[in-house]
Amino acid sequence: xxxxxxxxxxxxxxxxxxxxxxxxxxxxxxxxxxxxxxxxxxxxxxxxxxxxxxxxxxxxxxxxxxxxxxxxxxxxxxxxxxxxxxxxxxxxxxxxxxxxxxxxxxxxxxxxxxx
Amino acid sequence: xxxxxxxxxxxxxxxxxxxxxxxxxxxxxxxxxxxxxxxxxxxxxxxxxxxxxxxxxxxxxxxxxxxxxxxxxxxxxxxxxxxxxxxxxxxxxxxxxxxxxxxxxxxxxxxxxx
Numbered sequence: 001x002x003x004x005x006x007x008x009x010x011x012x013x014x015x016x017x018x019x020x021x022x023x024x025x026x027x028x029x030x031x032x033x034x035x036x037x038x039x040x041x042x043x044x045x046x047x048x049x050x051x052x053x054x055x056x057x058x059x060x061x062x063x064x065x066x067x068x069x070x071x072x073x074x075x076x077x078x079x080x081x082x083x084x085x086x087x088x089x090x091x092x093x094x095x096x097x098x099x100x101x102x103x104x105x106x107x108x109x110x111x112x113x114x115x
Numbered sequence: 116x117x118x119x120x121x122x123x124x125x126x127x128x129x130x131x132x133x134x135x136x137x138x139x140x141x142x143x144x145x146x147x148x149x150x151x152x153x154x155x156x157x158x159x160x161x162x163x164x165x166x167x168x169x170x171x172x173x174x175x176x177x178x179x180x181x182x183x184x185x186x187x188x189x190x191x192x193x194x195x196x197x198x199x200x201x202x203x204x205x206x207x208x209x210x211x212x213x214x215x216x217x218x219x220x221x222x223x224x225x226x227x228x229x
Contacts, residue, residue, distance in 0.1 A: 031215040040124070042221030043160075043206065050215050058216070088158065096215045103150055104217055106160040 003027065006091050006107035013085075013114050021076045021110045023091035031096030032074035033104060036060060037088040049074055050096050078112065085114045117142045119209050121220035128197055129228050136192045136223045138207030144168075146212035149183065149190045154204040154222070166190060194225075202227045 004025045013019045025032065031050050035043040035058075045058030049068040063082025068074055074093075078085045088111050092104040118141040128134045140149065151163040164174065166183050174181050178198075182191045194201055208219045 033217065035219070040221065042121075043219040045216065045218065048216055056214075056216070059218075090158075090160065092160075092217075094215060094217070102215075103162045103165045105162060106152075109158045111158075 004091060004093055004105060004107035006089075006110050009108065009110060011110055011112045013112070015114055016080045018080060019078050019085075019112065021078070021089055021091075021112070023074045023076065023107060024072055025074075025093040026072060027093055027105065028071070029093035029095055029105075030071070031094045031102075031104075032068065033092040033094075034058075034064070034066065034074070034076045035090045035092065037090060037109075043090065046076065085112060087112060117144075117147075117209050117211055117216075117218050119207050119218055119220035121205075121207055121223050123223045124221070125224045125226070127226040127228060130199055131196050133193060133195050134197055134225065134227075136194075136205050136207075136225065138190045138192065138220060140188050140190065140207070140209045142209060142211055144211040144213060148210045148212075150208040150210070150217070151181065151190075151192050152206045152208065152219075154206065156203070160206070163192075197227045199227045199229055201225060 007022045033048040034046040044060050047066045049055035065077045090109045091107045094104040095102040120139045147168045149166045152160045178195045180193045204222045204224045206222045210217045
């Protein structure tokens with residue numbers, strides 16, 4: 001089945017540790033995104049990538065890093081510099097084409113808890 | 116800069132009532148795209164509709180309808196004869212033509228009471 005896979009669904013980490021969230025898509029989409037969702041805050045864009053080996057910061061990129069070495073994969077690393085990492089993280093992809101003309105499709109999300 | 120405002124944080128209606136979710140957007144681009152998504156309790160966002168800035172025709176899909184008005188920068192969503200299964204968080208989103216960045220509003224949590 002075509003879609004976006006995020007793993008794991010739940011993730012626990014100790015404070016001060018880096019953690020990487022996985023996102024894979026087999027939709028042959030060019031663009032990929034990472035959003036963070038907190039209660040009452042909606043979805044806030046962390047990073048997005050329009051093409052392999054290129055990515056741009058979103059509104060809340062501090063404390064996060066990404067890579068886009070393959071078209072299918074867009075992993076997100078939550079570093080120890082992120083002050084409040086506990087949140088629900090959503091990955092998405094779209095056809096892209098640099099025109100904003102296509103909707104994004106989402107994975108099931110990863111709920112990260114830092115203790 | 117692009118911005119999406121959903122002023123209604125939470126709405127509760129009784130089943131079978133009609134309900135309208137408001138969305139107001141800001142953009143400096145003349146070509147842009149608007150979206151609505153539904154987030155059920157499972158957490159995954161479900162795409163509902165996309166609208167282009169050059170097409171102001173309103174749309175109806177079953178019990179759902181969308182009213183796009185450029186003059187007021189609004190893209191409102193109406194559910195007719197609401198059902199309990201419509202209970203979810205609904206997000207409005209905006210993308211400009213210059214790139215693939217998609218910005219979301221804070222969402223409206225909709226409760227349909229039996």
